[in-house]
Amino acid sequence: MRIAIVCYPTFGGSGVVATELGLELAQRGHEIHFITYRQPVRLALLSPNVHYHEVNVPEYPLFHYQPYELALSSKLVDMVKLYKIELLHVHYAIPHAYAGYMAKQMLKDEGIFIPMVTTLHGTDITLVGNHPFYKPAVSFSINKSDVVTSVSKSLKDDTYKLFNIKKDIHVIPNFIELNKHRNESSISCQRSVMAKKEERIVTHISNFRKVKRIPDIIKIFYKIQQQIPAKLMMVGDGPEKIRAEQLCAELGIEDKVIFFGNSNEIDQILSYSDLFLLPSETESFGLAALEAMAWSVPVISSNSGGLPEVNFDGVSGYLSDVGNVDAMADNAIKILESETVLAEFKSNALNVAKQFDIKNILPLYEKLYQEAIEKT
Numbered sequence: 001m002r003i004a005i006v007c008y009p010t011f012g013g014s015g016v017v018a019t020e021l022g023l024e025l026a027q028r029g030h031e032i033h034f035i036t037y038r039q040p041v042r043l044a045l046l047s048p049n050v051h052y053h054e055v056n057v058p059e060y061p062l063f064h065y066q067p068y069e070l071a072l073s074s075k076l077v078d079m080v081k082l083y084k085i086e087l088l089h090v091h092y093a094i095p096h097a098y099a100g101y102m103a104k105q106m107l108k109d110e111g112i113f114i115p116m117v118t119t120l121h122g123t124d125i126t127l128v129g130n131h132p133f134y135k136p137a138v139s140f141s142i143n144k145s146d147v148v149t150s151v152s153k154s155l156k157d158d159t160y161k162l163f164n165i166k167k168d169i170h171v172i173p174n175f176i177e178l179n180k181h182r183n184e185s186s187i188s189c190q191r192s193v194m195a196k197k198e199e200r201i202v203t204h205i206s207n208f209r210k211v212k213r214i215p216d217i218i219k220i221f222y223k224i225q226q227q228i229p230a231k232l233m234m235v236g237d238g239p240e241k242i243r244a245e246q247l248c249a250e251l252g253i254e255d256k257v258i259f260f261g262n263s264n265e266i267d268q269i270l271s272y273s274d275l276f277l278l279p280s281e282t283e284s285f286g287l288a289a290l291e292a293m294a295w296s297v298p299v300i301s302s303n304s305g306g307l308p309e310v311n312f313d314g315v316s317g318y319l320s321d322v323g324n325v326d327a328m329a330d331n332a333i334k335i336l337e338s339e340t341v342l343a344e345f346k347s348n349a350l351n352v353a354k355q356f357d358i359k360n361i362l363p364l365y366e367k368l369y370q371e372a373i374e375k376t
């Protein structure tokens with residue numbers, strides 16, 4: 001199939017999922033066209049089936065806001081015609097589903113019919129899309145998609161609760177490429193750079209937005225390090241980072257916490273980690289937790305959103321109510337204080353991650369694509 005993938009090119013979860021999906025589809029012989037405003041972070045253009053088309057938005061002084069949707073929908077029309085693309089797969093409803101729908105309409109006028117699959121990722125529904133300023137346009141473009149998927153059952157339920165959606169929503173969970181994650185020979189960075197031999201390594205990776213409850217992470221780690229020698233790796237960047245650094249200084253643990261910023265060495269960091277913290281206010285899936293589990297790292301998380309669908313309580317880690325720092329710290333210590341318990345949780349984490357192997361998930365998308373193309 002010839003497929004256009006529209007996504008955000010950033011470190012965020014939806015962009016990573018879209019990129020990894022496109023790369024795997026290309027490996028399976030499909031022709032993939034990524035269409036976005038910058039080359040996606042995890043995209044290497046070394047495969048003959050992978051193309052990248054940049055959306056340019058020329059600056060014009062009249063515009064207070066540059067019309068990205070317009071440029072994206074025009075680019076989609078041009079690329080569909082040029083490469084005979086058979087299907088659009090847009091990741092993140094805002095504004096991609098809207099721009100995709102406009103492209104479909106323009107193409108229809110020229111006698112070209114193309115189906116659109118929209119994948120809902122979380123914040124496009126729960127945080128941003130739900131805002132009254134966006135809601136009508138988001139509902140409209142979801143309802144106008146030919147196929148709608150969501151990355152968890154919890155997100156599907158939220159979508160029906162928050163919007164007036166008349167379409168079926170197919171749950172296709174996020175995935176992980178396990179082979180890549182087990183290929184430890186690629187590791188270059190040394191554990192000794194991060195922690196002493198006797199110290200446990202606790203890690204958090206995110207975009208450091210409010211929804212991640214960054215102060216909870218610091219507080220949980222503060223309690224852990226009072227009981228167990230440990231270091232905290234904070235990977236990523238975002239608005240809450242400065243507050244986190246200040247809190248570390250206030251608690252006197254700044255020498256035990258390393259802030260990496262956005263890193264391309266996530267696999268290396270996770271490969272040395274003993275525990276992953278994700279106490280988010282809400283999380284439609286929690287891809288970072290799954291990436292950790294693929295490196296045999298147990299997860300301490302909140303029990304909100306789709307997290308219970310990924311992190312199994314008492315098996316791959318523990319789940320607690322949002323904000324219950326004490327319970328999260330107690331559970332973390334329970335895992336970290338015993339070599340035997342840690343080894344058991346590590347092995348369980350990997351086994352749970354195996355259920356999300358891309359090899360199991362990708363055929364679900366291929367089936368939906370095929371059906372959508374046949375119906376059009």
Ligand code: GMT
Nearest residue numbers: 012013014121122123283284285286287
């Ligand atoms: O919050 C993030 O980490 C970024 C955000 C995004 O929009 O890319 O992630 C969302 O999509 C990811 C991929 O499907 C999910 O794993 C995250 O849980 C989801 N974030 C939230 O729901 C807050």
